[in-house]
Amino acid sequence: MSGPPSVLFLCVHNAGRSQMAAALLTHLAGDRIEVRSAGTEPADQINPAAITAMAEIGIDITAAPQNPHPRRGAGQRHRDHHGLRRHLPLLPGVAYRDWKLDDPAGQPPT
Secondary structure (H helix, E strand, O other): OOOOOEEEEEEOOOOOHHHHHHHHHHHHHHHHOEEEEEEOOOOOOOOHHHHHHHHHOOOOOOOOOOOOOEOOOHHHHOOEEEOOHHHOOOOOOOEEEOOOOOOOOOOOOO
């Protein structure tokens, strides 16, 4: 495969954890890694607490999609995946990482 490595961060709503993780990796890696996020049950908007938490460390995620991407088809092109493995097809040559992170919905940005 040619081009930069690709990472998909996947969570349920794609409104907090996956958006934050994608923004952090994009901030650190720039265009050296293709970064995307998706949700199995996408929310209508990014969690305002996630926006606030990221702003506190100087990262603006308000430019991220306000209608977070559905997962359908998103995993087909990605070599590295994050989260909810049971919702993804098992593809040869794909590395899966599943981190158990509490959903930040309803939590203060402390």
